[in-house]
Amino acid sequence: MDLIESIKMAGTTLVANKLRSSLTMLGIIIGNASVIAMVGIGQGAQRLASEQFESLGPNLLFIVPGSQETRGRTLNLPKTLVLADADAIANQVPSVREVAPQINSRLLVTYRNRNTNSSITGTTPNFLAVRSFDVARGRFITNLDLERNKQVVALGADLAEKLFGNTDPIGQTMRIKNASFLVIGVMEPKGAVLGDNQDDTAFIPLTTMANRIMGRTSPYGLELTFISATAKNQDSIGAAQFQIENLLRLRHKITDEDDFTVRTQKDVLKIVGTITGGLTLLLAAIAAISLLVGGIGVMNIMLVSVTERTQEIGLRKAIGAQERDILIQFLIEAVILSAAGGIIGTGLGISVIQLVAMVGPLKAGISPVAILLSVSVSGGIGLFFGVVPARRAAKLDPIVALRSA
Amino acid sequence: MTRLLLSEVLNMDNKLNPHSAVFDSPRKPVVIRLEDIFKVYGIGNTEVRALNGVNLIVEEGEYCSIMGASGSGKSTAMNIIGCLDRPTSGHYYLDGVDVSALADSELARIRNLKIGFVFQQFHLLAQLTALENVMLPMVYAGIPNAERRERATAALKRVGLENRLNNKPNQLSGGQQQRVAIARAIVNKPVLVLADEPTGALDSRTTQEVMDIFTELNTSGITVVMVTHEPEVARLTKRIVWFRDGEVIQSHVTPQEITQMAVS
Numbered sequence: 001m002d003l004i005e006s007i008k009m010a011g012t013t014l015v016a017n018k019l020r021s022s023l024t025m026l027g028i029i030i031g032n033a034s035v036i037a038m039v040g041i042g043q044g045a046q047r048l049a050s051e052q053f054e055s056l057g058p059n060l061l062f063i064v065p066g067s068q069e070t071r072g073r074t075l076n077l078p079k080t081l082v083l084a085d086a087d088a089i090a091n092q093v094p095s096v097r098e099v100a101p102q103i104n105s106r107l108l109v110t111y112r113n114r115n116t117n118s119s120i121t122g123t124t125p126n127f128l129a130v131r132s133f134d135v136a137r138g139r140f141i142t143n144l145d146l147e148r149n150k151q152v153v154a155l156g157a158d159l160a161e162k163l164f165g166n167t168d169p170i171g172q173t174m175r176i177k178n179a180s181f182l183v184i185g186v187m188e189p190k191g192a193v194l195g196d197n198q199d200d201t202a203f204i205p206l207t208t209m210a211n212r213i214m215g216r217t218s219p220y221g222l223e224l225t226f227i228s229a230t231a232k233n234q235d236s237i238g239a240a241q242f243q244i245e246n247l248l249r250l251r252h253k254i255t256d257e258d259d260f261t262v263r264t265q266k267d268v269l270k271i272v273g274t275i276t277g278g279l280t281l282l283l284a285a286i287a288a289i290s291l292l293v294g295g296i297g298v299m300n301i302m303l304v305s306v307t308e309r310t311q312e313i314g315l316r317k318a319i320g321a322q323e324r325d326i327l328i329q330f331l332i333e334a335v336i337l338s339a340a341g342g343i344i345g346t347g348l349g350i351s352v353i354q355l356v357a358m359v360g361p362l363k364a365g366i367s368p369v370a371i372l373l374s375v376s377v378s379g380g381i382g383l384f385f386g387v388v389p390a391r392r393a394a395k396l397d398p399i400v401a402l403r404s405a
Numbered sequence: 406m407t408r409l410l411l412s413e414v415l416n417m418d419n420k421l422n423p424h425s426a427v428f429d430s431p432r433k434p435v436v437i438r439l440e441d442i443f444k445v446y447g448i449g450n451t452e453v454r455a456l457n458g459v460n461l462i463v464e465e466g467e468y469c470s471i472m473g474a475s476g477s478g479k480s481t482a483m484n485i486i487g488c489l490d491r492p493t494s495g496h497y498y499l500d501g502v503d504v505s506a507l508a509d510s511e512l513a514r515i516r517n518l519k520i521g522f523v524f525q526q527f528h529l530l531a532q533l534t535a536l537e538n539v540m541l542p543m544v545y546a547g548i549p550n551a552e553r554r555e556r557a558t559a560a561l562k563r564v565g566l567e568n569r570l571n572n573k574p575n576q577l578s579g580g581q582q583q584r585v586a587i588a589r590a591i592v593n594k595p596v597l598v599l600a601d602e603p604t605g606a607l608d609s610r611t612t613q614e615v616m617d618i619f620t621e622l623n624t625s626g627i628t629v630v631m632v633t634h635e636p637e638v639a640r641l642t643k644r645i646v647w648f649r650d651g652e653v654i655q656s657h658v659t660p661q662e663i664t665q666m667a668v669s
Contacts, residue, residue, distance in 0.1 A: 012533065016531075016532035316541070317513065320513055320514065324510075399484050402524065
């Protein structure tokens with residue numbers, strides 16, 4: 001008996017038992033849909049994170065106080081990174097193009113009767129270039145503002161909207177922690193990075209931030225939250241990292257453990273990738289378990305089917321079906337069930353991905369590899385879990401099978 | 406044509422059995438030849454001899470019924486004649502070929518090409534139409550679809566069901582279902598039609614209907630062997646073989662003797 005005949009025969013049987021066939025497929029459908037959707041969403045999250053980090057600016061390095069080990073434990077110790085360090089990096093490290101030191105804090109900002117807690121960033125004019133920010137209207141901080149400790153502020157798009165609504169903020173006076181500031185500009189929207197909204201930020205001169213707002217100086221100098229720096233080009237990122245580390249070790253007179261950490265964008269991306277990759281793997285593993293459960297469901301139903309169709313099997317064998325014919329017939333039934341379940345499940349998974357992409361920021365990817373994998377895996381599952389019932393059917397003694405009532 | 410093909414396929418020695426001189430009337434080709442067939446179930450103390458040295462010859466064109474009380478071994482003999490089972494010892498020549506020691510796959514092929522089965526419970530596949538049910542043996546024989554359809558239609562016409570080709574079994578009466586089963590039995594042009602209580606599930610009117618078809622088939626030259634416990638059915642056949650305690654005690658019972666055999 002040829003394969004086409006077997007497939008036709010299996011199809012007839014499956015169609016004759018529509019309800020059972022579809023219920024059997026359901027397990028595989030759900031398993032497949034979840035694998036595709038979970039992997040897709042996981043990859044979408046990964047891609048989103050990468051895009052966000054790349055949007056920070058090209059060839060970026062971050063210098064943060066504290067070593068890998070002590071970060072997080074030394075919450076209120078004096079910050080070891082000071083403005084002089086930033087100047088030294090800018091002047092002495094050959095692979096670095098530009099440096100933007102930063103002091104960050106969350107503070108109350110007020111305009112008339114509106115107030116909100118926002119992120120305040122004290123920085124230098126270089127910030128624009130280093131972090132790829134653009135001014136929408138007005139201007140950003142200048143060196144003159146820095147020199148004169150001017151109380152001027154450039155607002156992120158969201159913060160401007162929140163405080164001023166329809167009013168043009170430029171030229172207005174607002175308050176940051178009891179000091180009054182003149183709004184000089186509004187930034188272009190930049191988006192969020194890992195949930196941190198960069199548009200809900202007010203930018204003021206570094207000197208003003210240190211002297212008028214924070215009012216606290218470390219024994220080492222003007223303490224910074226962190227320093228952003230750009231390398232000359234993509235190839236010099238590694239060199240820049242090495243040179244900055246050496247310079248800071250010299251300046252901080254470090255003999256054993258660093259009191260700072262230099263991270264490249266790639267390092268950060270790698271960390272994010274590890275987290276989201278792990279998440280994707282976890283989701284996929286959970287989904288794979290449901291696929292496995294679906295496969296066991298197929299085996300279960302096929303076993304029931306063999307018991308129920310004992311007489312049919314006996315008859316087929318009596319009129320000349322070989323063991324092989326029966327084996328193949330039941331295997332094909334199992335494979336059709338799970339492969340069809342796989343295809344339907346894939347369709348469902350893709351719809352879920354597209355739905356998620358439509359309502360959320362997650363540009364979930366439809367991975368052809370995942371689709372191919374899950375359909376062939378479901379087919380394989382059908383084959384694997386179909387073998388036991390099919391063998392049982394093929395080995396039936398026709399005399400016993402025909403006599404069973 | 407089929408016979409030649411089969412012996413070629415199986416590479417069987419087709420020469421005449423040297424013991425054949427022992428048996429009489431070699432006028433017609435012998436379809437069934439059972440020689441000292443034993444069928445023993447269990448081992449040691451629990452040994453049960455279902456068949457205890459059965460010898461039987463059925464020639465081509467015979468119309469034969471096998472009778473006997475339950476437990477007489479007629480069902481076991483039926484299974485062996487139908488190549489569904491192998492004897493513990495002894496030789497069974499079907500159409501001149503010794504099939505008593507063949508492998509399962511070879512037996513399946515013989516059942517497919519040489520034997521047509523008719524069962525008490527019809528055993529039609531519920532999800533298939535009458536036509537598809539009749540086509541089934543040809544599917545396993547590897548016959549192309551067009552020829553299958555043509556031959557199945559002809560077979561159904563022969564049993565008077567040309568108007569029921571596309572009906573499912575549950576749309577047919579018991580007698581019609583058994584006629585479909587007979588069409589399925591003859592469609593591969595077997596050397597032997599083997600019927601196991603073919604009228605056991607039918608009322609007297611449809612019994613007559615089905616027996617008429619068997620008689621017609623036999624008249625056209627097909628060898629028919631059936632197991633039955635109904636004397637009225639057996640009387641319609643030309644020869645009655647009586648089994649008792651695993652042996653053939655009478656291989657040519659006259660219709661008059663049936664009652665007597667049954668009580669003895």
